[in-house]
Amino acid sequence: MLVLVGLLFPLLGCGGPKEIIVKGKVTYDGQPVDNGQIIFIPKGEGKVSAGPITNGEFNFAAPPGEMEVKITATKELAKAAKDGLPNYVSYIPKKYNDETSLTATVEDKAENTINFDLEK
Numbered sequence: 050m051l052v053l054v055g056l057l058f059p060l061l062g063c064g065g066p067k068e069i070i071v072k073g074k075v076t077y078d079g080q081p082v083d084n085g086q087i088i089f090i091p092k093g094e095g096k097v098s099a100g101p102i103t104n105g106e107f108n109f110a111a112p113p114g115e116m117e118v119k120i121t122a123t124k125e126l127a128k129a130a131k132d133g134l135p136n137y138v139s140y141i142p143k144k145y146n147d148e149t150s151l152t153a154t155v156e157d158k159a160e161n162t163i164n165f166d167l168e169k
Contacts, residue, residue, distance in 0.1 A: 068098075068110035069155050073163040075120060077141060081105020082167075085122030085141065089153065092117060111155050118151035120165060141167065 071089070075082040085102035092115040100109030102122065123137040130136040144150055145167055153163050 067112060067157070069113055069157065070108065070160045071098075071100075071111045071153075071155055071163060072106070072108040072160065073165065074105050075102050075107065075165045075167065076105060077122070077167045078169060079166075082120070082122045082141070083124070085120060087165075088119040089116040089155070090119065091115070092152075113155045113157040116153045116155060117149060118153050118165070119146045119149045120151065120167065121146045142169065 075085065075087065082102045082105055086099060087102055087107050087109075088097065088099040089111045090097050091112065095112050095114060098109060098111035100107045102120070120141055121139060122141045123139050126136040126138055128136060151165065155161050155163075
């Protein structure tokens with residue numbers, strides 16, 4: 050019985066990879082990004098983390114380390130789509146998403162605040 054407890058003990062303390070609260074603000078041309086998505090992709094191994102951007106702010110959990118960051122956002126055009134549904138268009142340039150040059154470091158502490166001021 051003692052051997053079984055000794056084998057299980059190391060497993061009990063392992064809750065999986067550590068995650069850190071990451072929050073911040075995202076602006077585009079000085080204005081808060083109203084409705085978007087932010088993605089943190091670890092450089093190397095690790096879990097991809099993401100969260101919504103609402104009224105220019107985000108808040109989600111990510112593992113510590115160096116990250117590649119992708120930011121996307123859409124806005125509704127005044128003219129409806131051909132099918133009559135709302136017509137949304139992406140307005141954040143590819144240099145911040147598909148061809149991103151953004152990076153961030155999630156430090157191993159209780160909470161990180163990281164802001165992104167994007168320009169055209």
